[in-house]
Amino acid sequence: MTKKRSDLLTDQIRQAIDESGLTRYRIAKETGISESALSQFYNGHRGLSMTALNALGEFLQLKIVMVRKPSKKVN
Numbered sequence: 001m002t003k004k005r006s007d008l009l010t011d012q013i014r015q016a017i018d019e020s021g022l023t024r025y026r027i028a029k030e031t032g033i034s035e036s037a038l039s040q041f042y043n044g045h046r047g048l049s050m051t052a053l054n055a056l057g058e059f060l061q062l063k064i065v066m067v068r069k070p071s072k073k074v075n
Contacts, residue, residue, distance in 0.1 A: 009064075013053075014042055016060050031055040 017027060024042060028035040033052045040046040048056065056062070 010041075010044075010047075013056065013062070016062055017042060017056075020060055027056070027059065031059045 017024065020027070024038055025035060027033070028038045031038075031052070032055060033048070037046070037048065037052065041048045041052075
């Protein structure tokens with residue numbers, strides 16, 4: 001059973017990793033992200049570079065969806 005994480009973007013990425021059904025080893029190899037960097041990110045010990053985040057997003061086919069609709073500006 002997958003544990004529900006918070007709404008933080010980093011936690012959503014970690015959840016996507018969990019739900020992918022792939023090992024972190026395979027994700028690291030397929031994306032070119034070092035196993036150490038991916039493991040440290042997954043465990044909340046460090047962030048990832050924009051390049052690594054882009055590779056991870058592309059590999060996992062992630063898409064950001066805005067849930068809250070922007071308010072209309074009144075002039």
